Amino acid sequence: MKTVKQYLASDFEAVTGLIKEHLDPNEVLVNEKSYELFIAGGKKIRPTFTLLVGKLGEDDKFPDVLRASASLELIHMSSLVHDDIIDNSELRRGKSTVYYEHGYLQAVNTGNYLLSTSLSLVSTIEHHGLHESFSKAIREIIDGELFQLDHQFNAHQTMDDYYRKIYRKTALLIELSIKMGAYASNVDQKTLAVLLDYGYHIGMSFQIVDDCLDFIGNEETLGKPKFSDLENGHYTLPVLILRDEDPDFRRQLESFDGGKAQLDGLIDALLHSDAIDQAIAVSNSHIRKALEAIEGIEEPIRAYLQEIAEKLSNRLN
Template sequence: MIKHKEFLASDFEEVGNLIKESLNPNGIIVNDSSYNLFQSGGKKIRPTFTLLVGRLGDQSKHDDVIRAGASLELIHMASLVHDDIVDDSKLRRGQGTVYYEHGYLQAVNTGNYLLSTSLELVSTIEHKQLHEAFSIAMKDIVSGELFQFDHQFNADQTLDDYYQKIYRKTALLIELSIKMGAYAAQVPDGELSALLKYGYHIGMSFQIIDDCLDFTGDEKSLGKPKFSDLENGHYTLPVLLLRDSDHEFKEKLKAFHDDRTILDSLIQDLLHSDSIEKSIQISTEHIEEAKASISEIDEPVRTYLLQIAEKLANRLN
């Protein structure tokens, strides 16, 4: 059976053309930076879910599904630009960030331009529930970014804080991608409920794996420096699990807020612990829940969703 990217190849071409038309690269920094970020790669996982779910519904609504998919990718790109400002990041997808290349104001404007372009695309889709879901999600995503900022270098944050943070950062946007495809193509509510459960667990697994790769991946594939989450005070699941099982590490983590010279010591503690392995196990449990939730979804979409789940599960191998 062909892979999901081949199955959706023509749809992705339409999404790309629409994004280029909407961003209008024309020599202006904001426009060109926005389009360059789109061209630089990325997994395009969010529009993938929108496009796949759209195949389950009314095919006469295809253009709305394309607009929904493009809008989701634009939102994701905006969140990356804003994250790079918060994290003072120099690299994104192996290239200089908008923030590093053009400064704070241009980065803020680029992120806002991407968001406003996404809103413009969504406004052309006539569906009340879609607009409601989109607006609620936007509010939650922004509050999630503020929540993440508030918890930088907070060694006392709970595991529930972490799960809430990654839900808003990743799982919520995947759920929205599914909702947008379903609403645009008028997919029945029963199927949507199962798909949203899949989206939640895929999103949680996806972010946990990303957080593990920050310690185990290579910088070329990550597209950013290793250990950047820890260095920037974003304490992810491996860090929090070790904190809760090792008192000495917990004290070091508390001291890190005021003494950044102990970064290497924290990294070595993590790499010689089993906290990354435990985090991977939690991610695997989410993957299994995701796969189980779509047992009644029609083919070939079900098989492609399973393919994505397996591919995500194997990213650490």
Template sequence: MKSLKKFMAGELSRVKKIVKKELKPNGTIVNDKSFELFNSGGKKLRPMFTILAGKLGDEAHYDNVLKTGASLELLHMATLVHDDIIDDSELRRGKPTVFYEHGYFQAVNTGNYLLSSALQVVSKIDNPMFHETYAAGIREIVQGELIQFDTQFDASQTMDDYFRKIYRKTALLIVLSIELGGHAAKLDSETIKKLSSYGYHIGMSFQIIDDCLDFTGSTKTLGKPNFADIKNGHYTLPVLLLRDSDPEFKAMLEEYSVTKENPDALIDCILQSDAVDRALEVSTEHIEKAEAEIVNIDDPVRHYLTEIAGMLKNRRN
């Protein structure tokens, strides 16, 4: 069987053509920076999931699946631009963010332009459930940004707060990619449900690993400064696990949440503990649950979804 990369190459190329047509540079900052962000890399996971779901349906609907994949990539890019504003991020994929290079207003405009482009691509798909699902998903993504504000520098936030936050931050967009791909391909509801559950667990695992890499990765491999989450008051799973098991660290975290001084002491505690390893165990549990959801999905789709899960198990950058 072909590798995932070779299997997806043709379809992803078609998705890229749709995106590039929408973002063709024309001398305006929003177009040029949007196009630059798209070309700067990224794993293109969201359209990949959309395409894999679409492969289970009738080929007659496949053009709509490709448009959906392009739309989800545009939506993902919009969330990245807005996240960089919220997190005051200097780098994205190793390059200056729109926010740092051109300021707040141009960054907001670029994010909004990407969002409107995402909706334009799929505007002619004739499927009420598709558009209902998409609209509800975007609303929930925005709610996730508000939750991120509410829990910033909150040392008393619960594990449930954290999991709700990363669902809306990452897992939701993966679930949405699969669901919309399923609706575009007119799959049956039971298949969409299983695929969506797979996407939920993959998305949760993906974000937990990202949160761990913020401690163990490097600026070069991550494309952005490490330790950014804790410095910005976003307390991720390693932090919360250590908080709940180490009273001394909990006291330090509570003090830091008030003073916002000396994050290095907290970072040292995390790195000297087993908190990252324990967080990665939670990630692995999600991967195993994801694999269990697709045992009855037809090949080659099941094979490639399983391969993605396996890649996630070994992800270290």
């Protein structure tokens, strides 16, 4: 059996062509930086879901699925550019961020350009539910970025705050990717509901793993410096778990203002605790629920959704 990458190879060629067509560099810097972001790569996980789900629907609607897939990759890229502004990040996928290299205004314009290009790609798809879901998701993603900004260095945020944050940051876009593929190809509502359950759990697991990799991954894989979430005051699941278990760590976190000595102390405490293992267990629970949700999905799509889930869960190994 082919891998999911092999199965979708020709479809991704078409998606890449659409994106290149809409981001073709010219003399305007924002176009050039947007194109470079796309070429730099990434997991392309969101358009993968759109393409797979689209294959469960009507064949003659697949050109719309391709446009929806390209649009999802662009909106994801836009969110990364804006994240780099919030986090004051120097590197993204091993290269200088637009924000670091060209400043605040250029980064904002690049993110907005990617977002507007994404909107242009889906504007010709005739499905009210698709456009309604798309616009609502964009609003929620922006709300999530503002929510994340408001909670920087907030040692008293709740676990619910964290889960709301990662839902908007990651799971929401995966759910949207599934909806876009389903709506563009007229997948039935019962199948869509099952797939959305899968997408929610995959998205939550994906972000929790990313949050753990910030402590135990390598920078080449991460595409950004290690410990950057903690350094920037974004308290992820391992941090919140240890905060609730260790009064000394909680006091350190409450006084943390981004200083190097304080940061080193927090990292040392985390790496010598089992908080990361506990967070990984939560991620694995989401993977199990995702796999249970798709038991009735037809082959080979079910097998490819399983493959994705297993690959995501193995990123820590």
